[in-house]
Amino acid sequence: MSDILVVGSLAYDSIQTPTGKVDKTLGGSANYFSLAASLFAPVRVVGVVGEDYRSEDKALLQKRKIDLEGLQVQKGKTFHWAGSYEGDMNEAITHATELNVFEHFNPELPVKYRSSEFVFLANIAPELQTQVLSQVEKPVFVGMDTMNFWIQSRVEALKKVLAKVDVVLINEKESMQLTGSSNAISAAKKVCELGPDYVVIKRGEYGFVLFSRSEGFFIWPAYPVEKVVDPTGAGDTFAGGFFGYLASLGRKPNWTDVKAACVRGTVLASFTIQEFGVAAIARTTPEDVETQMVIYHKLVQI
Amino acid sequence: MSDILVVGSLAYDSIQTPTGKVDKTLGGSANYFSLAASLFAPVRVVGVVGEDYRSEDKALLQKRKIDLEGLQVQKGKTFHWAGSYEGDMNEAITHATELNVFEHFNPELPVKYRSSEFVFLANIAPELQTQVLSQVEKPVFVGMDTMNFWIQSRVEALKKVLAKVDVVLINEKESMQLTGSSNAISAAKKVCELGPDYVVIKRGEYGFVLFSRSEGFFIWPAYPVEKVVDPTGAGDTFAGGFFGYLASLGRKPNWTDVKAACVRGTVLASFTIQEFGVAAIARTTPEDVETQMVIYHKLVQI
Numbered sequence: 001m002s003d004i005l006v007v008g009s010l011a012y013d014s015i016q017t018p019t020g021k022v023d024k025t026l027g028g029s030a031n032y033f034s035l036a037a038s039l040f041a042p043v044r045v046v047g048v049v050g051e052d053y054r055s056e057d058k059a060l061l062q063k064r065k066i067d068l069e070g071l072q073v074q075k076g077k078t079f080h081w082a083g084s085y086e087g088d089m090n091e092a093i094t095h096a097t098e099l100n101v102f103e104h105f106n107p108e109l110p111v112k113y114r115s116s117e118f119v120f121l122a123n124i125a126p127e128l129q130t131q132v133l134s135q136v137e138k139p140v141f142v143g144m145d146t147m148n149f150w151i152q153s154r155v156e157a158l159k160k161v162l163a164k165v166d167v168v169l170i171n172e173k174e175s176m177q178l179t180g181s182s183n184a185i186s187a188a189k190k191v192c193e194l195g196p197d198y199v200v201i202k203r204g205e206y207g208f209v210l211f212s213r214s215e216g217f218f219i220w221p222a223y224p225v226e227k228v229v230d231p232t233g234a235g236d237t238f239a240g241g242f243f244g245y246l247a248s249l250g251r252k253p254n255w256t257d258v259k260a261a262c263v264r265g266t267v268l269a270s271f272t273i274q275e276f277g278v279a280a281i282a283r284t285t286p287e288d289v290e291t292q293m294v295i296y297h298k299l300v301q302i
Numbered sequence: 303m304s305d306i307l308v309v310g311s312l313a314y315d316s317i318q319t320p321t322g323k324v325d326k327t328l329g330g331s332a333n334y335f336s337l338a339a340s341l342f343a344p345v346r347v348v349g350v351v352g353e354d355y356r357s358e359d360k361a362l363l364q365k366r367k368i369d370l371e372g373l374q375v376q377k378g379k380t381f382h383w384a385g386s387y388e389g390d391m392n393e394a395i396t397h398a399t400e401l402n403v404f405e406h407f408n409p410e411l412p413v414k415y416r417s418s419e420f421v422f423l424a425n426i427a428p429e430l431q432t433q434v435l436s437q438v439e440k441p442v443f444v445g446m447d448t449m450n451f452w453i454q455s456r457v458e459a460l461k462k463v464l465a466k467v468d469v470v471l472i473n474e475k476e477s478m479q480l481t482g483s484s485n486a487i488s489a490a491k492k493v494c495e496l497g498p499d500y501v502v503i504k505r506g507e508y509g510f511v512l513f514s515r516s517e518g519f520f521i522w523p524a525y526p527v528e529k530v531v532d533p534t535g536a537g538d539t540f541a542g543g544f545f546g547y548l549a550s551l552g553r554k555p556n557w558t559d560v561k562a563a564c565v566r567g568t569v570l571a572s573f574t575i576q577e578f579g580v581a582a583i584a585r586t587t588p589e590d591v592e593t594q595m596v597i598y599h600k601l602v603q604i
Contacts, residue, residue: 018484088484182320182390183507185526205485206508207523219523219601221509224487259604299521300602302561 002140002247005113006033007046007132008122008236009079009102010053010071014095015276016084019229025277026057028079029122029145032233035281036240036268037120038064039289041247044113046070046132050078050101060282069110074101089231090204091173109135118247121165122236123147126157133164140252143167143243145235151178163195167258169239171202172209184209188217198258200242200265202235210262215255220263223270223296230276234269237281241268241289267292304442304549305369307415308335309348309434310424310538311381311404312355312373316397317578318386321531327579328359330381331424331447334535337583338542338570339422340366341591343549346415348372348434352380352403362584371412376403391533392506393475411437420549422541423467425449428459435466442554445469445545447537453480465497469560471541473504474511486511490519500560502544502567504537512564517557522565525572525598532578536571539583543570543591569594 011028015021034043044067053073061068082096107128117140121129129144142165150158151174158178162168168191172184179190184201188211191199201209205228207221242265246253253261267289271280313330317323336345346369355375363370384398409430419442423431431446444467452460453476460480464470470493474486481492486503490513493501503511507530509523544567548555555563569591573582 088478176390183528183530186528189528203508206505209523209526217526217601218603219526221511221521221523224511224519224521226485226488226491228485256604263604297604299519301520302558302565302599 002117005116014082032236033240037244040244167198237272238265241265304419307418316384334538335542339546342546469500539574540567543567
């Protein structure tokens with residue numbers, strides 16, 4: 001069992017979907033990731049919030065024994081994202097992005113965080129990802145996510161991070177944008193040429209494509225969900241389940257480990273999307289995951 | 303081993319994709335279906351072509367021992383479709399649909415066709431599907447496809463056919479259009495409420511969703527193809543592989559049979575999309591299918 005260090009956003013999200021809306025609910029990549037990963041292994045968070053950060057939201061993480069020593073509280077407001085989804089809900093429409101305290105975030109690792117073996121660089125500026133990773137002494141397994149904004153505006157800084165990680169988790173459209181490919185199969189191969197041993201392309205309701213330079217492809221559909229309430233955080237939850245499972249094994253992951261990790265990630269994401277915000281994943285237990293795993297395996301069994 | 307009766311379009315297609323273009327190449331649902339299905343079982347075609355139908359195109363079917371007794375040759379031109387694909391090629395843009403001889407098509411089954419046990423009603427007007435099916439004496443297993451045009455303009459006639467078939471193969475967007483669902487999982491259940499025991503929702507590069515009222519879901523990704531040349535006919539090829547395999551078993555299909563049939567359908571479709579028109583599927587051998595099956599199974603193996 002290894003500790004996981006995650007750096008990412010802690011946010012308040014205002015979300016509208018065809019099934020309803022919520023105002024300033026707990027969100028951000030680090031929150032979804034931590035709640036998912038902590039079902040499997042201990043998590044340490046690096047991030048920043050404002051003075052408006054609610055004590056009940058902090059308590060939600062503490063209940064899962066998530067280490068918040070690296071969480072800075074700064075003057076001002078917490079990062080706020082407002083967005084909506086329509087129709088098949090496969091893409092978010094952003095209405096507002098208020099960086100607030102996130103704008104001048106300067107991640108500093110507490111001393112005890114520096115020995116972390118599993119490191120996940122969630123979706124933030126590539127320069128910040130580099131700054132965090134450089135403070136870790138001997139990482140065993142490093143993962144990252146990114147988004148269209150950084151691909152468009154900071155591709156060189158992004159490629160420097162890509163060269164240093166073991167795995168990148170990225171959504172399908174963004175993988176195509178990064179590589180100029182017209183499908184996920186070709187994009188996966190090209191992403192691996194940028195450095196990582198593994199790439200996981202997240203396809204939303206269509207599941208994922210895992211590619212390893214040495215082992216090839218492993219592709220599964222998503223866990224079937226009849227009614228999606230809010231897809232926000234599905235990718236971050238996937239990453240949390242994926243990384244949490246690998247850290248729980250406490251060794252440098254092999255091909256079989258990484259495949260099994262993708263399966264956990266998908267199952268956890270299927271919980272998240274059935275309620276608004278972190279409500280579902282905050283309530284999920286390891287037993288829920290095991291039950292869902294059995295159904296999921298049966299789904300692809302010939 | 304049972305015979306398969308198929309009714310559908312025989313066409314000439316003019317297609318443009320990001321990788322090139324072809325003019326008046328052999329196409330149409332019955333052609334793709336027959337070339338795929340005949341790899342597994344004997345096929346009988348009901349359809350109509352014009353005087354411009356080329357002898358080499360007929361020879362292509364005859365080489366696969368496809369029975370053409372039910373193929374009418376009428377005065378005028380063969381059905382012609384012109385279309386293009388852009389970007390991820392997930393949707394065809396129609397430039398022209400010239401029905402020609404297809405406009406007054408009146409399907410009449412040769413006597414020996416009437417005892418067919420496996421019947422596939424490919425994508426044509428629902429009234430023609432009914433007309434063909436009513437001429438078959440004792441069908442054992444009946445399948446159908448349809449498209450947005452019939453869902454919009456002839457939904458009542460379409461529902462009458464749906465009530466009479468064992469399986470419907472339909473693409474994802476059309477399944478949502480037919481049922482008013484916002485995803486394939488919910489659509490699959492609702493399609494089955496219209497009559498069929500099984501529904502196969504074809505998701506293009508994302509594979510398929512198979513649903514059975516009594517057995518639940520079976521979902522696989524598509525066979526990974528790095529470079530798609532022309533997606534035309536992928537769905538009809540899937541249906542051909544699916545139906546051909548089931549007919550080759552020569553019994554009323556069970557759940558395991560139907561799952562295995564979906565796997566064959568996907569593998570065959572992966573051949574079709576790697577070349578323009580029917581070029582690839584016309585050249586595919588049963589050995590090619592077996593080789594690809596091994597790779598495909600490995601792809602989803604945990």
